[in-house]
Amino acid sequence: MRVLEYNKVKEQLQKHAASSLGRGLAIDLKPSFDFYEVKENQNKTDEAAKVLRLKGTFPLGGIFEIRPSIKRAEIGGMLSSKELVEVSSTIYASRQAKQYVLSLVDEDIDIPILEQYVEQLQMLNDLENKINNCIDDNGAVMDGASDRLRSIRTKLRTTESRVREKLESITRSSSTQKMLSDNIITIRNDRYVIPVKQEYRSSFGGMVHDQSSSGATLFIEPQSVVELNNKLQEAKVQEKQEIEKILLELSGFVAEDAYGLRENVEILAQIDFMFTKAKLGRTMKASKPEMNNEGYVDLKKARHPLISEDEIVANDITLGKEYTSIVITGPNTGGKTVTLKTLGLLTLMAQSGLQIPALDGSKMTVFQAVYADIGDEQSIEQSLSTFSSHMTNIVEILKKVDHESLVLFDELGAGTDPQEGAALAIAILDEVYHKGARVIATTHYPELKAYGYNREGVLNASVEFDVESLRPTYRLLLGVPGRSNAFEISKRLGLQSDVIEKAKSHMSAESNKVENMIASLEESRKRSELEMEESVRLRKESESLQRDLEAKLEEFQLERDRMYDKAQEEAKQAIKKAKAEADVIIKSLRKMQQEKQVEVREHELIDARKQLEEATPELKKSKKMVKKKAIQSKEMLPGDEVKVLTFDQKGYIISKVSNKEYEVQIGIMKMKVKKDDLQLIGSPKKVEKKPLAAVKGKQYHVKPELDIRGERYEDALYRLEKYVDDALLAGYPSITIIHGKGTGVLRKGVNDYLKNHRSVKAVRLGGMSEGGSGATVAELK
Known part of the structure; x- marks a missing residue:
């Protein structure tokens, strides 16, 4: 814990406590090695974080450490007026906390742990009133x-x-x-x-x-x-x-309620500690890890919690399934040690019930021990060299390590002859590996670059170095061993080419082969990352297009059903009206017969029949319901551009199913369509392919509004950044960002980002019909 600077995290944690009760628990915090206890503590922190996310705060003011006062009262001691005021204030805080939690439950917010806690709080209103009737807020005994x-x-x-x-x-x-x-x-x-x-x-x-x-x-x-x-x-x-x-x-009254007061204090301490951990997580932009007891770690964009967010580079770290050991090679100041400390410190934090600075969905395991040999531990008093100091630590670690341990070695084998040091490092790694522990080791030795290729369950890794800028990028590259980059750096710094070539000639063929292999791996990795990013973008755009088409299809079907229902209702009303008019006509005929006492003449019947014909309803089909019949002047062929009249959408002929039916592609959807429902637009034209990012206007499918309500701050801004780019590509004049009202943090973040965006002309809050202060409207250039 000392080497990984766990106490510095605890110091940050203590600053977020609302009372001395929560601060005391923060000071005493230690990692737990019980899987179920860790999960329970993580659930507590997550529940508090949920309340902070939805409500912004929790009432924890006025809580005091009154247990020493209670003890004195129990043995007959007299409490001071100040101590009695603290007792009264703590009772009041208990009532406030209980009322607040019950109000959240009434809003259907799921907080079972807090609900269980406040159920145990005792409302000692009688004692509170007795104290308040005698002592004012400043601790003075009142005349009354x-x-x-x-x-x-x-x-x-x-x-x-x-x-x-x-x-x-x-x-x-x-x-x-x-x-x-x-x-x-x-x-x-x-x-x-x-x-x-x-x-x-x-x-x-x-x-x-x-x-x-x-x-x-x-x-x-x-x-x-x-x-x-x-x-x-x-x-x-x-x-x-x-x-x-x-x-x-x-004081006697306090002694009578000593048990209830002590119970309240302990519960309030736990509630304060829950929110203390949640506030630290909010400050670090942390998330709840998914805990397991299978020795598996999968950190997504993990950051070291003690390094500024502006300086740290987030890295993915995976360990424990396909491989249990990682050997990181690369130059000094490249970030290898930071990677070790990040994994070790995040493990201790997770097992302490703290959220970790990594993306949602990160997975952590519960280790029974975490061992770290990091840094130069040279001891002058013990007359130990750097190598001896490291070996002393390693010897102790090897005595204790087992399959439930996490082991972190920094510069394994350093401080002695390179050849012996490399051999010793390999032997130590083999020993830890065979005991089943999870291990990450950093080293300078080139011999260890091949270590991962010769052993199953071991992975090579490195920290990236930018030869152009001569600076490390601090990115962790899993699966790629580090290159020395000495020749490239020397060349960039101006060393003569003939000197570099002479140096290369002194290297063995095997070393050259390894360096070339690593360079090839790096190039392949970069190319794969670019292709993956492009495929992810294309997949997201395809999914968006599919959702839009499905929404339009559903909208069309609903409109069609609505119009059918309306037509049926109109027909019923018309027929009802016709029948009523027919009854009137028949009654008129009968009356004529009775009055004249003669048969109705032929011309009168003709007139009556004409009136009946005029009363018969004629149902007019809506223009939207009349299907246009496509008259094709030629046979449609695969590739022809057509319009599907029913959907009012353009598509392409894939194949002819029968004389009366074709298979048509509309966007990403394929469907069979009757020939009569197709209108030929033209044959396909050869067009020059353009990058997808260059396509604008109606062909670029993006909605005119973005809903980010309820999302975490950094995730919301990440979506906003991408959405603004998409909207610009789509050629929208303005966009609407729906962020909700809440505490105003998300609204401020959205406004700040849009005001500083070079392509945003103006920013304003939504009008009465646009969502008010819960939405922001931006005009694009």
Whole structure:
């Protein structure tokens, strides 16, 4: 823990505690080696982090370490007014915490651990009220604490007033003013006095309580106020006795509720500690690791927590499944030691219930021991060299290491003859490997570059070095051993070519072969990374296009169903109306028959039939529902561009299924379409291929708004950065970012980023119909 600087993380943790209770638990924090305890502690931290993410804070003010006071009260001791105020404040804090958690539960926020904690809190309202009725917030015992105290203080104030009146009459008197050094009333030895010049000492009588440093002034209590001052002192003694009586009584009440108070303190300490860990995680932009007990580590973009985010380079570290050992080679100051410390320190943090500075989805295991031999531990007192010091540590490690250990070796075998050191390093690595431990070792020795190729379960790695800038990039490259880069660096620094060529001739063929192989591996890795990034981008764009098409198809089907339903309803209403009109016509005919008492003439029947025909409803099909029939002037061939009338989408003929049906490609979707539903646009034209990033306008599929509500700060800004680029490619004049209201942190981050973007012309909050302060609208250049 000392070598990995675990205590520095604890020091940062203590700064986030809301009370001395949480600070005490932070000071005592140690990694746990019990898998289930680690998982429980991680769940506690994650639950607190969830509350901070949704609400921004948790009420933890007013909590004090009152357990020593409780113990004193239990043995009959008298608590001070300040201690009693702390007891009352802690009871109040308990009630506040409970009410807040229950309000979160009412909002359907899932916080089972906090809910269980506050269920155990005891609401000691009666004790709180007793204390608050006697002592104010400043720790002063109030007059109303008892009738006797009120009476005593009334007497005290009256007597004090009379003393001051008598003394003021003396200081205001013209005959005595010349005898006084100053016209003031002061206090000496808790008695009211006046400053009298030395030569007038006998004019006042009474008692001298003090004199000035020069001796020219005497502070005299005149004989006329001695009796009143005596009464005042007597009242003060009575006041003190009554206050002690009240404090003793309140201390007795505290002793009666000692068990409940102690339980509350312990629960509040745990809650404070939960949020202390969560606040540290928020500061580090950390996440909850997925814990396992299978010896598997998979860190995504892990950062060292003690190095500034502006300086550290995030790295992926995987260990424990396909390989259990990693050998990192490369130049000094390249970041090898930082990689070791990052893995070791993040392991200790995870097993302490702390979140780790890595991306979501990172996996950590619970080791039973973490051993580290890092840095120059040369001891002058023990007369040990660097090599001896390292070997002393390694010997102790080899005695204890087993399959549940993590071992970190820095510059293994350094400080001795290179050939012997390399051989020793290989032997030590073999010993640790055969014991089943997880091990990462750094080394300078070129012999270890081939170590990973000869042994199953061992992986070579290196830290990247930029030959152009002559600086390390601090990126960890798994699977690629480090190159010396000595010749390239020398060439960049101006060393003559013939000298470099002569140096190369002194190298063995095997060494040249290894260096060339490493260079080839690096080139292949870089090419693979670029191709992977391009394929990921294409896949995301294809998925976006597919979602858009599926959404349009669903929208079309819903609109079609709605129009069918509307047409059916219109038809029903029209038929109902026609029937009603037909009934009226028939009634009219019958009436005509009855009135005339004759058969209806032919021309009257013709007129009635015409009225019935006019009353029959004629359902008009909506233009949207009328399918245009495509008249094709020629046979459609594979590759022809067509329009699918039903979807109003363009596509391409893939093949002819039958005389009446074709297989058509629309975007990433393939479907069979009737010939009558296709309209030929034209044959395919040869177009010059362009990079996908150069395609703009309607062909670039991106929505005009981005919703980042509920996301972590750094993930949200990462999505925003990519989205702005996509929107620019799509040619949008403006975009809307939906970030929600919340605490305002995400809104501020979005505004700051957009205001500083070179392609953003103006930024404003959304209007009433655009989401208000929960959205930001940006106009693009």
